[in-house]
Amino acid sequence: MKKQTVKNQDSDQNTERRGMERRDFFKLLGGGIFIFLRPWRGLDLPGAPALAEQGRSLPKDYNAFLRIAEDGTVSCYSGKIEMGQGIITSLAQEMADELNVSVEKVKVILGDTDLCPWDGGTWGSMTTRGFGPNMRAAAAEARGVLLDLASKQLGVPVSQLEVKDGIVSDTKNAKNSVSYSQLTKGKKIEKFLDVKPAVMDPGKFRNIGKSFNHSDANLKVTGAAKYTGDLKIPGMVFARILRPPSHGAKITSVDYSAAEKIEGVKVVHDGDLVAVLHENKDIADVAISKIKAEYSFNEMPVNDKTVFEWMLKADSKANVARTKGDLEEGRKSSEKVFESEFHDPYLAHAPMETHSALAQLEGDKMTVWASTQTPFPLQDAIARDLGFPLEKVRIITPFVGGGFGGKSSNPQAMEAAKLAKLSGKPVMLVFTRDEEFFYDNFHSAAVIKIKSGIDNSGLIKFWDYHVYFAGTRGAETFYDVPNAKTTDYSRNRDGAPVHPFNTGPWRAPNANTNTFAREVQIDIMASAAGIDPLEFRLKNLKDEKAISCLKAVAEKFGYVAGKSPGGRGIGVACGSDAGTTVAHMAEVKVDKTTGKVQVIRIACAQDMGLCINPEGATIQMEGCITMGLGYTFAEELFFDGGNIRDRGFDTYQIPRFSWLPKIDTVILDRKDKAPQGGGEPAIVAIGAVVANAIFDATGARLYRMPMTPARVLDAIKKAEGSKQ
């Protein structure tokens, strides 16, 4: 905060990227105190450079702002969105502490491109670690402005003032006081800051570090919370779009005469887009089913069974992500060498709310309400693809019914906007569950090959890691290995695409795959060395966060040391993602005749730096653990070329109540450290901890997710065969 510079509005003209001039905000918002923040380091983080490469210039003026309104209400404006991760609660806690107001006085306004400053999107568990500290700096600045005003009004120096619940008072005469509301009345004060993220003295926390329930819970339990599909505007019609049977198929002929005969149905045909519109959703559904079309097919010769071989054969470029020491030296000094290959399939995001959008063209302005994680990139895309000036496109993000990375892509919003433009009507497009599966940007299938070795004391001497199409998030080993190399085969490829459909980020993108492979390989070495898997990890770690998480989880779990396989069904694994480190222990029961695995309990310890809302963070950990059981046990996309065979929850299984283990969580007390991500880390090691527990129970090693009963049974048979 010491580094801030204050400028007046006129000196800063750089609004080239913004769709809306800054002065327009004031028209919309009225008076009060406004604090604008310049770009922060958060923009250097993953995603921003990629957006820049795609020709989207990043804003140079500001990325956030805070307003103290004339009624004393504090509003925090951000281009982030709320999809269940709880940021409308945690951001309010942070603002309340800096400004000495009650949490209820803080409004968090999200995801509206006209009201909120530019933001790259809500992913990577970035809100709390990237955005929060900057907003706190803004809040601290606002508090300074308010104290200056109060000092003048009350006639005492700032040092003699204290703030409590939005009331500034004279420490020597409590009656000499003034409220934020009185101070801001009739004023319009703007400040522009280059700030360094603030780190507040933990001793001053009143709300930060305390548990708060979701502030939107009341709206959500009464059905009052509005999601995109809940909106209704006059003249609105529902759209259904004709879909090809598989990715890569193209329409060669289409006959929609039967659909057009249905009263009130309007057919829109523009190039490859064939849609029906009707004010009644059920009738639109009937109309689309009446359309007949022929297609030409151009599919990749790959399916869910051949995909791993396909990936290894793909003409991918090796990219050395990291190298340390000399692998050959490491190999020579190893007593035992291990070589493994791990497989992970394509996964669907399957949020409960399907992609939805409502688009309305009024005059020359396009407004789109969308269930999206990326309102600003969506604004860019609509402006570019449909030929609107940026300032004529507004994206509004209501509550989002789950995203998990899947709503970083917005095909439904592009289509709704196009249909609204072509038809002149407000168009609501709610993806069917079938469309949600078909047009998902799937978690990529991947192959990982690891060669590693240990010396006779159980120290890891080399680590040769090859990752095909999972990327490198979570690929770096945090074990203390003198000779290590990570080679990535998923980037910088020329030539034909490898995936037959779109792939994209899926909660802790790729880190699930990489952590599974690494932590199973570690377990393989621990077992071969005859060392308890916890001890083996501690022996090979210097990373303080990983060590303290492992110790904390062992305590929470009540871990008793023992070599694996020991028949107990207990597994250990750890991981790191979004700046946060996690360690898990799990106990499983394996039915050796059916291969069915039930997780009895899972414990997780998490070091996430300063934890703003322990309740919210715990919920995220529980959610990660529960969702993680899905990719661990059942989730696997069946496909044949471009034909997605899983189109619903009848075949694509996600976690259910009967899968529930007992879940214990512990968040390490790190009040003096910067906050880190909380939405994703606790999911990364679930596959590994379960695989290691299955090994402990049965001696059977699983190298492929999901660990279905058939695969578990197969692994058990192999393990028994090798014993004989």
Place this chain on the structure above:
Amino acid sequence: MEEISFQLNGKKTEVKIDPTQTLLWVLRNHFGLTGTKFGCGMGFCGACTVLIDNEPVRSCTLPLRDVAGKKVVTIEGLAVNGKLHPVQKAFVEHDALQCGYCTPGMIMNATGLLLKNPSPTTQQIKEGMEDNLCRCGAHVRIVEAVHTAAKEMKGGK
């Protein structure tokens, strides 16, 4: 078009409509009761669950004709004079939700479960809730919330 009459959230309701339309979209589009959610349209996820004569039913696959003469309660009809129903209250207390999209269906299903079995065991709650899907992973808290609601409902509060 047919005239269908039924009780909706305690009020006698008559509607002239194509009776093959699904209850889900009639509730959402005709009555503006958007708390009942579309999740899959095939009865697999439970986001559209409502109570019909106190039984939890998937409204996405139910033609309106089938509710004639029956009592339909949606999430909007659960609170009485702004006072949350014990199940709603318990969901708030336990933070038994994240994105909130499956929540109305979860609450309606849990309410139906408790009407039938006022003192369910954990196992019975899990079985009764099994076919309501939640992607965020709020399950452990939902089970706790149903226990809490059961206690309060039995206490007659």
